[in-house]
Amino acid sequence: MAAVLDVVRAFFAPQTAPAFVIDHETPADVVAREALLDRTMGGDRRKKSSEKIRRGRVPAEGLALVARDSEGHVIGTVRLWNVEAGVSREGRSIDALLLGPLAVDVAHEGKGIGSALMRAAILEAKKRDHGAILLVGDAAYYERFGFFADKAQHLIMPGPFARARFLGLELKAGWLDNVAGMIVASGRKLSRSALRQAA
Numbered sequence: 001m002a003a004v005l006d007v008v009r010a011f012f013a014p015q016t017a018p019a020f021v022i023d024h025e026t027p028a029d030v031v032a033r034e035a036l037l038d039r040t041m042g043g044d045r046r047k048k049s050s051e052k053i054r055r056g057r058v059p060a061e062g063l064a065l066v067a068r069d070s071e072g073h074v075i076g077t078v079r080l081w082n083v084e085a086g087v088s089r090e091g092r093s094i095d096a097l098l099l100g101p102l103a104v105d106v107a108h109e110g111k112g113i114g115s116a117l118m119r120a121a122i123l124e125a126k127k128r129d130h131g132a133i134l135l136v137g138d139a140a141y142y143e144r145f146g147f148f149a150d151k152a153q154h155l156i157m158p159g160p161f162a163r164a165r166f167l168g169l170e171l172k173a174g175w176l177d178n179v180a181g182m183i184v185a186s187g188r189k190l191s192r193s194a195l196r197q198a199a
């Protein structure tokens with residue numbers, strides 16, 4: 001009987017090795033991350049308005065995350081970028097983060113990896129005392145994490161964008177109240193050698 005119970009216990013016991021983990025990106029992940037983005041988003045991804053803000057910049061400190069499978073391979077990615085999100089009524093420039101791209105390997109879609117990356121990114125951004133996150137994406141996906149178009153209604157991207165897809169999440173209440181203007185990159189610039197490698 002004990003042997004049978006052990007088999008049943010083993011069957012219902014939680015998996016000891018999780019199917020994926022969320023981790024900080026390292027320089028060794030860059031090639032795999034870029035290949036994943038090419039596969040999931042195609043070559044046109046570099047023409048997006050968000051790309052203008054990311055180009056030549058380093059992601060916000062501690063906010064480049066990857067999902068790894070049990071062998072350590074990169075199967076998901078999300079990065080956040082420092083931006084100035086317009087100005088307040090008093091004319092003060094407002095710091096925020098721009099999130100993107102978020103992508104999960106097609107072979108692993110629907111397993112909660114995108115959601116885990118989003119939740120980890122939001123938590124890490126809060127821990128690092130950021131006030132708000134903006135992104136351009138499908139509201140039907142991002143609303144579940146608290147992103148809504150009304151938070152970004154007076155902000156504009158530096159290029160074509162669909163207003164209904166431009167979404168914001170406040171990490172500090174009221175951070176985006178009455179802010180208006182264009183999103184401008186404010187993150188640290190990539191070094192010359194990193195720029196040559198990225199070209």
Ligand SMILES: CC(C)(COP(=O)(O)OP(=O)(O)OC[C@H]1O[C@@H](n2cnc3c(N)ncnc32)[C@H](O)[C@@H]1OP(=O)(O)O)[C@@H](O)C(=O)NCCC(=O)NCCS
Pocket residue numbers: 040041102103104105108109110111112113114115116136137138140141
């Ligand atoms: C969007 C993406 C990141 C989701 O990753 P994922 O790991 O499959 O997501 P999760 O497993 O956490 O969530 C899956 C849920 O999101 C839903 N979903 C996925 N993409 C969606 C979208 N664009 N709009 C609305 N819902 C979406 C799925 O239907 C599923 O719903 P369910 O939980 O009710 O079954 C992934 O599909 C992807 O990389 N797509 C290509 C790149 C891309 O378009 N990125 C930007 C997203 S706007």
